[in-house]
Amino acid sequence: MKINPYSQIQNVYRKQVGKQQPKADVSQKRDQLQISNEAKIMQQETRISTERKERIEALKAQVNAGEYKVNAEDVARKFYDYWNER
Template identity: 60%
Template sequence: MKINPYNSIHQNPYRKQIEKNDKAAGVSAKRDKLEISSEALQMQKGTKIEQERAEKVKALKQKIDAGEYKVDAKAVANKFYEYWNQ
């Protein structure tokens, strides 16, 4: 008798018997179900600050794509200076 470990998973007689009984009884396979509460839906929408931030980011992306956004080099340098000299 040759033992092949790779095919042994598919030869489960108990699983086949259960599947056969379920088909005969007309029972469909159980499926997972997801229910989201109203509080969770509200959390997904985000707070007012998060929504405003998303709108600002969207507006900046549109300016960058259109080539209208200009970087103020002095303001960037000042921020770096403040950060490194704290």
């Protein structure tokens, strides 16, 4: 007479747990980063970024001096073109 009909199932699970392989040593693996030549070229300063920096500095100086004036018509035209997908 069997009191616990599930005893055989539990034994099957125990056998499966024992068969599991040990995990590989993770400490030996390392992350690597590779940067393509194109990305390295993009990271270098170019003539455009130099000109842009100069323009930004000039605009900052105008704003700080209170001399920067916003052309409302140009701003409105840009908004209109953007929202109408031109």
